[in-house]
Amino acid sequence: MGFLSPRASLGSGGCKIPDHLAQYSTAPFVGNLSFYHFNMIVSGACTVVVLIVMFSLMARHATHMSNPNEQLKIMRICNLIPSYQVLSYVSIVVPNSYIYLKGFGEVMQGVALYSFVMLLCDFMAPTDEAKVKLFSSLEIRRQWQPKKKRNGLAFLKLTWYCVVQYPVITWIAAVSQVVTQALHLYCLPSTSPKFAHVWLEVATSLSTSIAVNAILQFYMRTKEHIKEHRPLLKLVAFKLAVGLVILEQIIFLVLTATGVLNKMTTLTYIDTMMGLPTMVICIQMVPISFFILYAYPKKPYEIPYKPHVLRPQAYHPLGDGDEETLMNNTQKTYQGGRWGLHAWAVYLNPIDIFQEVLSAYKMISRARAMQKAQVKEEIQEEMAQYETGYDNHQGA
Template identity: 45%
Template sequence: MAIFGDSTEGEDGKHVCPASAAYDIEAAEPFIGSLSFNHFNMILSGACVGVVCLIISILMFRHATHLSKPKEQIKIMKICLLLPLYSITSFLAICFPTAAVSITPWMEVYQGLALGSFFLLLCEFIARENEEGVGGFFETFDPPKKRGKPGISGVEWFGKQYLAIWQYPIVALGVAIATDITEALDVYCLESNNVHFAHIWLTVIAIVSVAFAVISILIFYKGLKSHLQAHKPLSKLLAFKLIVGLAFIEKIIFTILHSTSTLHPTASLSQADTDIGIPHLVICIQMVPFALFFPYAYSVTPYIGPAPYESSNKAWIGLVNPMEILRAMVHTRIIGL
């Protein structure tokens, strides 16, 4: 199967997806004992999801009940929410493989929104240390200069990183909607990377978009590293960067494995297992160590103090309030800039 091949032509000359969306969920032979791989996968991935949700729920509850800096902690809670959302969506894809094509693209939307919240969290750290806020800081900020290129102002540098980061959730939302539409029209075809289907194009768009966003958040962090040192941003960046980075690499790896028929059905592995089950099992498993690392990276300890805390209701309402995210997505300036 060539990377851009694998399709058949119908009697009317139209390209037809080489495999049916109605997967054979159960393989012909059991995987372990009397368990099929699908049942084994649901048990293992379900256990991982439970662990992730428990750990992250405790972390979010502690932030909500020690709400001393709501602007920062609500953003931290939004970032933490990525792990259970990622895990639950992957688990649903494993349980309902025929619906996976429609639900899994929304994982990119979660990821994009969490990346945006991480960016806004770094901005809050900057604002905390400067009386004039983010706008005043970047008016006097001298950004890193590229060799052989003229320097730019701090405001312009910030604007470039801002746009490169926030294009990702917007593009991810568009890709998710386009995936659902093209799947409904039978022109998506997960099993093929042929250029006649939408799958390869939407995959490339998503990969390019996330690459731009990740590179920009790294540039932003590196340029402000000395200003953010007091907030221990490296562990926060590492926790988030590894999630995004692994998802990015795994998407490429599984695309290649499927395109070259390296990962294919066997007597104990069905088409649903190879296309959906295994990639999402990997995600469920890897979310567990990330969940264990998050209480350290996004510790509540710096926010615990003698001062009275704000109501935890404010944290939970802020967590589900989309207005801050919507403002960030539709404006090119934030926090007084």
């Protein structure tokens, strides 16, 4: 707990706030409660609701895991909400932990973003072979040059790189934030280039923009292939959690810079810097959690309890209805294990997601290499035919 302990050197290096953050005001905000204690009560109640809703949804997918490829990704997407909630609440209770935990919320967001785009790929084609075949047949308009087109595999590769860089950059930024804060070089409220805060914010903001733009472009270019899976609903539910947090960061940055919040006598400097913003996050995650519950249901993955119906591997939507249903296949049992413990073990295993990333990289690279070799071979054949025809013409 050395990082969270008070430091003798407060505000070292000219930073506006001390390294050890604490609540100094006990002025009543509501009744006899200070804002700090009021915030703990309200945010704590919201945290309990969010954790119950989200973990119950994740548990349902774990116990009804008929399609691990898709449902494990859904569990990682759902994990974003309780991660935001817990990190925010801990920051409220222990203000000194805020700077050390803030960056890891971005890491969870990066994992969820990656899982979301790969889930869309699974909706389009359930296997690597099917993905290669489908994307090889597509011609995608370029974002900045609409008149020109890019092969589907090249588009998939570009999207993959743009999205996978986000969790990597945010992880580096989160660790750097912890290290620079411990060395008195971070300085949360400063935009001076001599502190790490401004540089890490620029890096993560740029990384976020690249990843979000890639996902939006991927959705816009492929939505016709996955419209039966209600991708817009899933995208909106997911982007609400991410977009609102980013928007609120901008709003509170403006309010803090203009001194609007500093005029409230019942709020301390720490309340305005992190207490109020994190309370807003905790409150808004309650309705968002219910939206996620609606957008990512476990019902499409349920096995109908009929003796003659075989275990499905993938699901497809009904033709005219809003609900999605499973198609027959050869599997006969859920794959989550007893009480879903096996699914939870895979979900919690960090090696599994690294293996997924590596597998996707190998699949895309191999497919692109084969495609380039095929194009080169076709060009050589055309050249050979042209030379043969030219020689025949000369001989005649």
